Amino acid sequence: MKNILLLLLLLSLRSGPSLPAAPQGEALSGKPYEDVANTIITGGLATGRAYEMLSELTGSMGARPSGSPQANRAILWARQKMFDMGFDSVWLEKLMVPHWVRGPVEEAYIEPMGAGGRIPLKICALGGSVATPGGTLTAEVVEVRSFEELRAMGEKARGKIIFFNRPMDRAKISPFEAYGGAVDQRGQGAVEAAKAGGVAALVRSMTTRLDDVPHTGAMHYADSVENVPAAAVSTVGARLLDSLLSAGKTVRISMRLSCETLPDVEQANVIGEIRGSEFPGEVIVVGGHLDSWDKGTGAHDDGAGCVQSIEALRLIRAAGLRPKRTIRAVLFINEENGLRGGVDYASRVRGVEKHILAIESDAGGFAPRGFGVSTDPAILAMDSAIVEKLARWSYLFAPIDADRIRAGGGGADISPLGRLGVPCVGLRPEAHRYFDYHHSDSDTFDKVNERELELGAAALAILSYVIAQEGL
Amino acid sequence: MKNILLLLLLLSLRSGPSLPAAPQGEALSGKPYEDVANTIITGGLATGRAYEMLSELTGSMGARPSGSPQANRAILWARQKMFDMGFDSVWLEKLMVPHWVRGPVEEAYIEPMGAGGRIPLKICALGGSVATPGGTLTAEVVEVRSFEELRAMGEKARGKIIFFNRPMDRAKISPFEAYGGAVDQRGQGAVEAAKAGGVAALVRSMTTRLDDVPHTGAMHYADSVENVPAAAVSTVGARLLDSLLSAGKTVRISMRLSCETLPDVEQANVIGEIRGSEFPGEVIVVGGHLDSWDKGTGAHDDGAGCVQSIEALRLIRAAGLRPKRTIRAVLFINEENGLRGGVDYASRVRGVEKHILAIESDAGGFAPRGFGVSTDPAILAMDSAIVEKLARWSYLFAPIDADRIRAGGGGADISPLGRLGVPCVGLRPEAHRYFDYHHSDSDTFDKVNERELELGAAALAILSYVIAQEGL
Numbered sequence: 001m002k003n004i005l006l007l008l009l010l011l012s013l014r015s016g017p018s019l020p021a022a023p024q025g026e027a028l029s030g031k032p033y034e035d036v037a038n039t040i041i042t043g044g045l046a047t048g049r050a051y052e053m054l055s056e057l058t059g060s061m062g063a064r065p066s067g068s069p070q071a072n073r074a075i076l077w078a079r080q081k082m083f084d085m086g087f088d089s090v091w092l093e094k095l096m097v098p099h100w101v102r103g104p105v106e107e108a109y110i111e112p113m114g115a116g117g118r119i120p121l122k123i124c125a126l127g128g129s130v131a132t133p134g135g136t137l138t139a140e141v142v143e144v145r146s147f148e149e150l151r152a153m154g155e156k157a158r159g160k161i162i163f164f165n166r167p168m169d170r171a172k173i174s175p176f177e178a179y180g181g182a183v184d185q186r187g188q189g190a191v192e193a194a195k196a197g198g199v200a201a202l203v204r205s206m207t208t209r210l211d212d213v214p215h216t217g218a219m220h221y222a223d224s225v226e227n228v229p230a231a232a233v234s235t236v237g238a239r240l241l242d243s244l245l246s247a248g249k250t251v252r253i254s255m256r257l258s259c260e261t262l263p264d265v266e267q268a269n270v271i272g273e274i275r276g277s278e279f280p281g282e283v284i285v286v287g288g289h290l291d292s293w294d295k296g297t298g299a300h301d302d303g304a305g306c307v308q309s310i311e312a313l314r315l316i317r318a319a320g321l322r323p324k325r326t327i328r329a330v331l332f333i334n335e336e337n338g339l340r341g342g343v344d345y346a347s348r349v350r351g352v353e354k355h356i357l358a359i360e361s362d363a364g365g366f367a368p369r370g371f372g373v374s375t376d377p378a379i380l381a382m383d384s385a386i387v388e389k390l391a392r393w394s395y396l397f398a399p400i401d402a403d404r405i406r407a408g409g410g411g412a413d414i415s416p417l418g419r420l421g422v423p424c425v426g427l428r429p430e431a432h433r434y435f436d437y438h439h440s441d442s443d444t445f446d447k448v449n450e451r452e453l454e455l456g457a458a459a460l461a462i463l464s465y466v467i468a469q470e471g472l
Numbered sequence: 473m474k475n476i477l478l479l480l481l482l483l484s485l486r487s488g489p490s491l492p493a494a495p496q497g498e499a500l501s502g503k504p505y506e507d508v509a510n511t512i513i514t515g516g517l518a519t520g521r522a523y524e525m526l527s528e529l530t531g532s533m534g535a536r537p538s539g540s541p542q543a544n545r546a547i548l549w550a551r552q553k554m555f556d557m558g559f560d561s562v563w564l565e566k567l568m569v570p571h572w573v574r575g576p577v578e579e580a581y582i583e584p585m586g587a588g589g590r591i592p593l594k595i596c597a598l599g600g601s602v603a604t605p606g607g608t609l610t611a612e613v614v615e616v617r618s619f620e621e622l623r624a625m626g627e628k629a630r631g632k633i634i635f636f637n638r639p640m641d642r643a644k645i646s647p648f649e650a651y652g653g654a655v656d657q658r659g660q661g662a663v664e665a666a667k668a669g670g671v672a673a674l675v676r677s678m679t680t681r682l683d684d685v686p687h688t689g690a691m692h693y694a695d696s697v698e699n700v701p702a703a704a705v706s707t708v709g710a711r712l713l714d715s716l717l718s719a720g721k722t723v724r725i726s727m728r729l730s731c732e733t734l735p736d737v738e739q740a741n742v743i744g745e746i747r748g749s750e751f752p753g754e755v756i757v758v759g760g761h762l763d764s765w766d767k768g769t770g771a772h773d774d775g776a777g778c779v780q781s782i783e784a785l786r787l788i789r790a791a792g793l794r795p796k797r798t799i800r801a802v803l804f805i806n807e808e809n810g811l812r813g814g815v816d817y818a819s820r821v822r823g824v825e826k827h828i829l830a831i832e833s834d835a836g837g838f839a840p841r842g843f844g845v846s847t848d849p850a851i852l853a854m855d856s857a858i859v860e861k862l863a864r865w866s867y868l869f870a871p872i873d874a875d876r877i878r879a880g881g882g883g884a885d886i887s888p889l890g891r892l893g894v895p896c897v898g899l900r901p902e903a904h905r906y907f908d909y910h911h912s913d914s915d916t917f918d919k920v921n922e923r924e925l926e927l928g929a930a931a932l933a934i935l936s937y938v939i940a941q942e943g944l
Contacts, residue, residue, distance in 0.1 A: 046643035171518035173871055175923070208923065367902050369873060399645055401841060404873065430839050430902055432923040451647070451680065451904040 033466050037396040039319045040465075041458045048454035049314060053081060053307040054365070058297035058445045065127075065294040066334040067099025067265040074290050075268050078306065078331050082272030085314045087329075089275065092268035095344040097334040099265045100128055102294055103258030106231065108202075110244070111138065111252040118254075121241075122212045122234040125259045126186060126203065126219040127293060127337050129230045137161075137229065138254040139199050143245045147184075147192045158197035161253055163245075164189045165204045165238050168435070175431050176363075179206055186217050186232065194225035200255065201230040204238040207435045212236040215440040216293050218337050229257050269341045273328035274313055276468065282325040283349075284464045285358040285422075286312050289335035289342075289413050296443035300434065304365025304453055306331045308427075311457035316465050323468035325356060332413040335362070339412055346416035355422040357467050359460060360411025364437075365453040366429035368402035370394075371463065372409015374424035386423045389472050396466065402459045404428065423472060425463070427456055505938050509868040511791045512937075513930045520926035521786060525553060525779035526837070530769035530917040537599075537766040538806040539571025539737040546762050547740050550778065550803050554744030557786045559801075561747065564740035567816040569806040571737045572600055574766055575730030578703065580674075582716070583610065583724040590726075593713075594684045594706040597731040598658060598675065598691040599765060599809050601702045609633075609701065610726040611671050615717045619656075619664045630669035633725055635717075636661045637676045637710050640907070647903050648835075651678055658689050658704065666697035672727065673702040676710040679907045684708040687912040688765050690809050701729050741813045745800040746785055748940065754797040755821075756936045757830040757894075758784050761807030761814075761885050768915030772906065776837025776925060778803045780899075783929035788937050795940035797828060804885035807834070811884055818888035827894040829939050831932060832883025836909075837925040838901035840874035842866075843935065844881015846896035858895045861944050868938065874931050876900065895944060897935070899928055 044050075057074060064071040075092065082090040106125050109118040142157055144150040145166040150157060164185035172178040182204075189201035205215040214232040221227045233241070244251050270290060276282060288305020292298020309329040316327065332341035349355060359371075373387045387407050397403040409426035410418060418424040429452070437443040516522075529546060536543040547564065554562040578597050581590040614629055616622040617638040622629060636657035644650040654676075661673035677687040686704040693699045705713070716723050742762060748754060760777020764770020781801040788799065804813035821827060831843075845859045859879050869875040881898035882890060890896040901924070909915040 041645065042643045045645065170923075171514045173513065173517065367904055401876065432839055432927070433921050436921065449905050449908065451642075455904070 031395055033396055036319065036321065036465065037462045038399065040315050040461045041400055041455070043315055043318055044454040044458035045451060048311060048457060050307040050311040050453050050457045051448070051450040053310060054299060054303050054448060054453065055445055057303050057307060058299045062297045063294045064290065064292050064298060065100070066097040066291045066337060067262065067267065071267055071291055071333065075270055075333070078270040078290060078310070081310055082270070082329065085310065086317065087272035087274060087313060090272040092270060093344065093348060094266055094268045095333070095340055096264040097267045097340050098338050099262040100337060101260060101262060103131065103260060105256055105258040108231070108253055108255035111254055113249060113251070121237040121253070122214050123202070123231040123237070123255065124214040124216050124295065125257045126230040126232055127216055128219050128261070129190070129257060129259050130227045131259055132200070132229045132255055132257045136254050136256045137200055138252060141202070141241065141245065141251045141253050143242060147188070150192055150196050153196065160198050161200045161202055162189070162193040162196065162198040163202045163241055165242055167204060168206060168208050170208050175208065175435050178208065179435060182206060187219055190219055190228050190230040191222045191225060194228045198228060200228050203230065203232050205232045205235055207235060207438065209436045210235050210239070213440045213442050215438060216295050217439045231255065231257060267333045269333055269345055270331040271328060272310070272313065273326050274316060274323060276325040277322050278324040280326050282354045282356050284325060284327050284356050284468050285330050285414065285417065286327065286460050286464050287330035287332055287413055288361050289333070290331040291333050291336055293336055293439045295439060296437065296441045297445060299443050299445045299448050300364040300437055301439065301443055302335065302362045304448060304456070305361035308361045308365065308453065308457040308460055312460035312464060315458060315461040321465060323465055325468040327464045327468050335413050342413035342416045346420055350420055355417060356472055357425065358414035358417045358422050359425045359427065359464060360414045361427040361456060361460060362411045362413065363426060363431065364429050364434045365448045365456060366433060367452040368400065368427055368429050368456045368459040370397065370402050370404030370406065370428045372426045372428045373405065373407055374410030374418050375407045376410065376415070376418050376424070386472070390425065393463065393466050396462050397459055400455050400459065402455070427460060429456060503867055505868055508791065508793065508937065509934045510871065512787050512933045513872055513927070515790055516787055516926040516930035517923060520783060520929060522779040522783040522925050522929045523920070523922040525782060526771060526775050526920060526925065527917055529775050529779060530771045534769045535766045536762065536764050536770060538569040538739065538763045538809060539734065543739055543763055543805065547742055547805070550742040550762060550782070553782055554742070554801065557782065558789065559744035559746060559785060562744040564742060565816065565820060566738055566740045567805070567812055568736040569739045569812050570810050571734040572809060573732060573734060575603065575732060577728055577730040580703070580725055580727035583726055585721060585723070593709040593725070594686050595674070595703040595709070595727065596686040596688050596767065597729045598702040598704055599688055600691050600733070601662070601729060601731050602699045603731055604672070604701045604727055604729045608726050608728045609672055610724060613674070613713065613717065613723045613725050615714060619660070622664055622668050625668065632670050633672045633674055634661070634665035634668065634670040635674045635713055637714055639676060640678060640680050642680050647680065647907050650680065651907060654678060659691055662691055662700050662702040663694045663697060666700045670700060672700050675702065675704050677704045677707055679707060679910065681908045682707050682711070685912045685914050687910060688767050689911045703727065703729060739805045741805055741817055742803040743800060744782070744785065745798050746788060746795060748797040749794050750796040752798050754826045754828050756797060756799050756828050756940050757802050757886065757889065758799065758932050758936050759802035759804055759885055760833050761805070762803040763805050763808055765808055765911045767911060768909065768913045769917060771915050771917045771920050772836040772909055773911065773915055774807065774834045776920060776928070777833035780833045780837065780925065780929040780932055784932035784936060787930060787933040793937060795937055797940040799936045799940050807885050814885035814888045818892055822892055827889060828944055829897065830886035830889045830894050831897045831899065831936060832886045833899040833928060833932060834883045834885065835898060835903065836901050836906045837920045837928060838905060839924040840872065840899055840901050840928045840931040842869065842874050842876030842878065842900045844898045844900045845877065845879055846882030846890050847879045848882065848887070848890045848896070858944070862897065865935070865938050868934050869931055872927050872931065874927070899932060901928060
């Protein structure tokens with residue numbers, strides 16, 4: 001801590017604007033902004049509004065996939081919230097988003113293998129999948145753990161449903177790393193299945209939890225091969241299939257998906273800001289994404305990040321603070337299946353407004369543990385000391401155990417800003433529960449703890465305010 | 473980190489036994505025990521058994537209050553688990569425990585105040601309470617926020633049900649501190665109510681969560697005043713009562729409790745150990761408590777600590793490690809309403825066995841964040857540098873973000889060992905959800921995350937093994 005104080009002292013001797021703001025009642029001899037941070041934390045815990053907002057967002061709108069009427073309602077709701085909270089400016093930035101719908105039917109059965117009846121499997125279409133052709137598709141299943149294994153299968157895969165069953169590696173300490181090691185099956189499975197002559201892709205759900213809840217998520221097609229339907233199967237279903245296939249059984253599955261892609265729809269990013277008192281043209285973005293998948297109600301992904309972003313600005317106002325630079329809450333649309341909101345926002349501000357820092361909360365509304373700083377090469381080239389610059393404020397987050405400021409992080413929606421050279425930071429919450437709920441019917445309000453959610457909002461408020469005062 | 477390495481190097485030059493054990497494959501130039509720690513962590517995440525054990529304990533035995541048949545079955549189950557896992561020795565240490573039972577009925581109603589019918593209130597008897605005399609007790613309610621307020625009420629409290637409604641302070645960052653600031657109402661409320669001439673105590677549940685689930689917990693009586701019945705009311709019920717009373721209404725409640733205290737029962741602490749290869753007479757205790765309240769199934773409180781303690785020893789064995797000192801899992805009985813297991817254990821080992829360190833997990837099975845070291849004056853008098861001694865190993869817990877080793881902590885069951893001068897440490901998990909579930913029907917297996925639980929066990933295994941090798 002002494003080194004930080006020395007550094008701050010040196011900085012304060014060098015340049016006026018780097019001084020902790022005297023009106024905030026900060027003593028130079030103490031820890032700058034400590035009182036402000038504690039006021040924000042206490043205010044968030046005692047009278048925070050994030051949890052109440054999340055209850056409204058998930059309860060009244062529910063799931064809000066891009067292009068849906070629910071997403072439209074969420075946009076209007078969020079704009080109204082920002083108005084009600086007295087932000088200096090509130091506006092929508094319209095853009096076209098994709099509109100994929102699940103349709104009324106998704107079902108799968110293991111066809112009878114002996115005297116018994118068929119066995120239902122819990123599946124859900126992956127986002128972007130086509131429907132099963134001709135209503136119901138019935139075919140034999142082959143199981144693989146990698147694309148290499150599938151390719152090596154040769155003709156054996158032709159006409160089959162390809163069952164991708166490489167689990168997330170439970171031994172990884174970071175669930176996000178485990179996810180990263182398995183999610184190619186979901187994104188690329190349909191393309192690889194089609195390349196191998198398969199008729200559909202059935203992908204083990206992206207979770208380490210053993211339950212009967214399938215998890216959806218984005219997938220894509222390639223122009224060069226046929227678009228085959230793709231669905232996720234629950235981990236319980238995956239285990240059943242694996243046990244049958246490992247025992248040498250011939251397994252036939254009938255499946256039916258009724259999903260389709262409709263024409264693009266106009267929706268919008270929702271934006272509200274507290275205007276900077278000294279450098280209004282210098283912006284700190286705090287954001288999350290307003291769209292969700294159509295399973296559950298998108299409570300952790302990313303209703304949490306949205307209400308925390310609004311709440312961060314409210315906490316700053318409620319503490320009586322007036323930031324020198326502009327702090328802007330941006331609720332991006334279409335993170336899940338297109339990133340068009342993030343791309344649109346970056347394209348609008350490029351060359352127009354100076355962005356100092358972009359912060360995203362999109363890793364769940366769990367207890368905050370710190371921040372992850374993007375190590376995207378474009379950003380590092382600009383300023384390799386970004387982690388250190390942010391880490392000098394880590395003591396402000398120590399009282400809530402959220403002081404781990406490290407390389408590695410960011411957020412999908414702010415990544416287009418990152419490619420413009422804006423330093424990007426992701427709120428890093430406790431991670432172990434995230435994939436239990438992610439993209440599934442389990443991602444609901446009751447999985448969110450009030451205090452954890454409010455503390456995340458407080459952490460966003462503290463970081464954005466300090467950078468608004470001090471710059472980077 | 474350099475300072476730690478320098479310290480270790482100096483230690484290694486000074487004394488042979490302090491050297492990191494070569495057979496464990498630790499390089500002196502690296503971070504001692506880092507490989508061991510990573511092996512334990514990876515083993516816990518990939519193939520840990522704590523979650524499966526907790527499923528059995530909560531599913532087959534359910535709630536297991538002291539003296540109950542379920543507690544008896546849990547004792548036999550735990551002994552069998554330790555046998556099955558091949559611990560060197562497994563035994564029971566029998567003792568007499570109190571046997572309080574809730575009985576078949578607990579109910580309360582707000583009596584009709586106008587044309588409407590009576591309104592049910594969700595209540596539960598506090599542990600140790602007497603039944604309501606004569607079946608149903610009906611009286612007017614007075615609300616207070618402190619014992620001072622009650623005393624100042626004078627004759628106005630006579631014949632009334634005293635409603636203690638001081639909430640846990642939501643603004644406190646530590647939920648345990650908020651609990652500590654309110655729990656006197658639960659423990660002492662019946663005595664204070666009786667002193668004031670009240671006929672019963674109705675206490676706001678100890679949680680910051682707003683829901684309709686009452687939370688039980690220990691209370692006590694005093695010989696000098698009458699034993700009046702005491703119950704907890706849900707926070708939703710407390711809010712309703714407060715709103716009626718604040719509006720100046722006269723509120724009458726009828727309540728009925730059928731609880732009673734039966735004769736003491738013989739039960740036991742369950743103990744298993746891995747015997748030390750060099751200093752078998754020097755013991756490290758790792759424990760939790762096997763009894764729970766009779767609400768929910770005691771999943772977090774403290775089924776988690778029990779299965780983590782067993783699992784810690786299993787992980788050490790599974791990693792092929794042979795500790796120099798004895799590592800002993802102790803599942804204490806009767807933490808909740810007597811602490812007789814903890815007292816009995818300490819009285820048996822006093823003057824017989826040297827205890828190096830006692831570690832308890834009794835703050836829930838949430839993601840571990842570090843360890844809290846007891847600052848009990850008796851221990852500090854013995855060795856004020858205990859936090860620093862333990863903190864030199866904090867780097868071993870950094871990969872799982874559990875490296876915060878700080879003053880303040882311990883555990884109730886090991887506190888009698890602390891009074892003998894044994895340094896006491898409590899596993900410190902993420903804390904914000906704990907009081908949502910604590911002592912209520914909400915404390916069930918589904919509130920526990922597998923990875924978080926297993927990581928807590930890994931943290932216990934690492935600390936106990938390192939101290940078994942290095943001493944304190």
